[in-house]
Amino acid sequence: MPNDNEIIDNIANKEYEFGFVTDIEMDILPAGLNENTIRYISEKKKEPEWLLNWRLKGFQAFQKQKLPEWQNFQLPPIDFQKISYYAAPRNKKKYNSLDEVDPELLATFEKLGIPLSEQKALTGVAVDAVFDSISIATTYKDKLKELGIIFCSFGEAVQEHPELVQKYVGSVVPHSDNIFAALNASVFSDGSFVYIPKGVRCPMELSTYFRINTENTGQFERTLIIADEGSYVSYLEGCTAPMRDENQLHAAVVELVALENAEIKYSTVQNWYPGDKDGKGGIYNFVTKRGICKGANAKISWTQVETGSAITWKYPSVILQGDNSTGEFYSVAVTRNRQIADTGTKMYHIGRNTRSRIISKGISAGHGNNSYRGLVQIGPKADQARNFTQCDSLLIGDQCGAHTFPYIESKNNTATVEHEATTSKIGEDQIFYLNQRGIDSEKAVALIINGYAKEVLNQLPMEFAVEAQKLLSITLEGSVG
């Protein structure tokens, strides 16, 4: 391992060589993880002392932890020393028009029905000054500001609103929560920060796509959303467009805090590169997502459509601390080829009369493997707590797998916990029936899948739902017949 001076020399030289502001070259830290890496990141981001210390505590926790062994898949070896922990602000390649963009990518956009302006933004085409999405974003940003809503990058929040960040960061997902969360705490690059003031109903869907000053920080992203008393926000993460990234390991953390009478709706569409047919390449998407209903009558709702990544491993959870609070989890996870998904949720019922609802729809095709893993925990004080879980698996072909691991722990005898599970195959009868009405098998499967996932797709904001529907169809193209 190089000593400190070498690292600093290296960095210094790099800075000198390529500079920070050029368009094409990147500012990149040599691979490796130690305290200096963390100090370097923190310094680069001009972070206050407390945040550096928090990162360092995270790093200590990380060093003590081992990779889990309970998951229902073979975890490929991960060499944490081979990863570079600071890269960027990375500038995407710029194009002058869509004609220069990979036609295959454009074809996918076309199928997804993504508007032209959005296509440009996603591929990095210079956008028109009048119709561009950035100006839309600016308009939105002004509007949000008027309402006192803070929506910015995590880094910006650290500078502008340190008191909020300090109060809440790590309050839901502690720095030592699990090995990947600890890694994220020590090296997180950037992410989103949202604060909705008391009594404010955020008038638009906040989406990462509209966050300006976005840096390409996919690998170790950290998101913190705080909904103050009586407020409401709907947040969209990701997009239906296929996302490629050279970083294989993604260990993001999302923390949601809903105070009394507040509601947070968090929707994700994840379409990272899944690897090739034989499972080569592809993203490992190991994310820790958790929300807390801190006050009475708070509500947190997770909706996810997971179609990408080689391995998806995450359990968006809700801690139901406030009395009468509600947690929801709606999920569609698709695995095909060699994809793996081990996903589900955890609902911790602590307060009285807390309710949770879990709707999980797994779809496996090819050699894909899909596991639902869920925990419903009812604490001793959670009188009259209620949970309903419905967990369905759909199989396409005979090489794929679907597994369910529901855990229920109840320490209160007034609680009601329901669990329903089904496994079905797309029937030849169903496909033939649709064929007989003029619909080919590909479209028939798409129809059946979308029908199957409807309960979850209905939870997504309108435009998103339409794209997600198409995404499901495209993802499963060629899976049948």
Add this chain to the structure above:
Amino acid sequence: MLTIKNLHAEVEEKQILKGINLSVNAGEVHAIMGPNGSGKSSLASVLAGRENYQVTQGEVFFSGLNLLDMSPEVRAREGLFLAFQYPIEIPGVSNINFLKTALAEIRAHKGLPPLDAKEFLRLSREKQKLVEFDAQLVNRSLNEGFSGGEKKRNEIFQLAMLEPKLSILDETDSGLDIDALRIVSKGVNKLRSENNAFIIITHYQRLLEYIVPDFVHVLYDGRIVKSGTKELALELEEKGYDWLKEEAREKATTI
């Protein structure tokens, strides 16, 4: 419109159609009757292109095209409609959305653009009325939780919407009470025209009191053993199938 010549087919290596010959012209209604296991529903399945049926011999022409060369969806787009004996449930897919997709595919095959939302809605209302189909069922998931009768009526509603050239009704009367039977028959009668044709597969003469066929064929042991007009159906009702079975057996031994 449809010409079946010496059609042989098997399922799981068991021969079930053993040389069917049949001609159906536009404007005609043919009834196919016969005892259980005689091959009636198999004939419908083979014509619609169900995968597990293998045609081993013979040919079928539909509007001058080789039907057996076409995939099931192309047969449907060319205007062949099968009203299923047991309509399939597809949860979460709304009846109307399904029909919209189907109609768009059929129109695309003819080089026509899909109907716009307004036109489609108007067509749907018109056909609902024509076949007396409950408007509430239109927006429900396709056949999910429908009663037996509702499913059968949905088949007729689909038939009305898709306007096929040739409709095969596979025991549409089974499981229908007398009122539903009347409604279904009324619907079919309204849809009959010079330009389309129907093959009605049934066990019982009862349906044929409402939908009067031009021809009646009796299928037994994979062959059409007798053809006639609607009077044949009455004769069958009276005498049962046994005398035909006898005849068929005698014929088989003399050959």
